[in-house]
Amino acid sequence: MEDDIVPIIRVVISSTLSIESAALHGWKFCTDQLLHIDLKHSTLHNVLEKLDEVRLCTGVQEVTKHTKEHIIMKWESDQLKVEKTFSRAKNCIITVWDPDSVCTNCAKHDIKARYNRKYCSKKKLELLEKDERLTVQEDLHMEIMAMMNEESDNMNEWQRMFFQEQCSNAERHPNARRYHPDVIRWALELYARSPAGYQMLRQTGVLSLPSSGVLRQYRNFASSNAGVCESTLLQLEKLTKTIDAYLVVDEMKVRENLVYQDGRILGYVDHGDRHSPEDIATHICMFYVRSFDRTISMPVSWYPTKATPAAQLTSMFWEAFMACEFRSVRIHAVVADGASTNRKFFSIAHGAIGNPNYNNYTIPHPSLPEEPIFLCSDTSHLLKVSL
Known part of the structure; x- marks a missing residue:
């Protein structure tokens, strides 16, 4: 349209009748999305009709640090104005074929943003966890606590210390958590064996452990003298x-x-x-x-x-x-x-x-x-x- 700053869809065709590049509302997308268009055996009218079927992905609903903005601007009375703003996953496919639909990568991002600590903000995660908490009856609560106290008698001294520390840190803000020196030594050894496994335990909330930044401070504390x-x-x-x-x-x-x-x-x-x-x-x-x-x-x-x-x-x-x-x-x-x-x-x-x-x-x-x-x-x- 004449009011658009950039073409709705732009396609560059080489001399060999193959698509070199393509963009939708100024955003480039992979030409593999247009492989079904046969340029060598189709008329220009048919090609334009198929290009007109391409639709823009509506983006994500959950905005995180892993998203980017897509702004569509138009001229209106000799002034530049924002018509629409989309938030997309960084690997958004851009194109879809159904109106008002979302690409697979943006849909995956919304799922991760809701349930994965890596994508979800801390405030939102706290609200989510609060909404998903279940309230149990007092009798059931006392019965569960009695069972846990009975099992604690079979633990050694280190296991009891670790269990009590996990319970106390679960109620604290991440920046206010404190760890026993033995737990920090154990965390350092665990992180040295498998950094990916250590991060999985932290991000999934299975255990309350020091962050990798804290471990680096302890690891670099020793002198570098041979x-x-x-x-x-x-x-x-x-x-x-x-x-x-x-x-x-x-x-x-x-x-x-x-x-x-x-x-x-x-x-x-x-x-x-x-x-x-x-x-x-x-x-x-x-x-x-x-x-x-x-x-x-x-x-x-x-x-x-x-x-x-x-x-x-x-x-x-x-x-x-x-x-x-x-x-x-x-x-x-x-x-x-x-x-x-x-x-x-x-x-x-x-x-x-x-x-x-x-x-x-x-x-x-x-x-x-x-x-x-x-x-x-x-x-x-x-x-x-x-x-």
């Missing part, structure tokens, strides 16, 4: 009795990159006071301490590396070993996988280099010869990943 972790030493110094534990050593692949932080460039190989080649690190070599009764489980030291020689790995082990022994943690074993570097590290630590008959699987304890340190080759990673 070597023995000062925060771990402070925790070990608080022990009031001797703990029996073992050390786990392993390397993990990291992305090669240089980062400028706190006036330093991080990302190079750093073996502490030992010789370090001037290369960008590709792995992290970490020593981890775990007690047999699961009282402690934390990293002792870590080093950015590329290929850690067995001799330096032995020196790193004794450094982590002494850091634990001086703080009431008795180390009884060291666990490593079956890599050739680790096997040579075992030989050096035992003092069996050059001995072809070496078959001893222990290291002499520096101060307690009657209590050797056992060498465990965990080729299947069963001990390393056990909690």
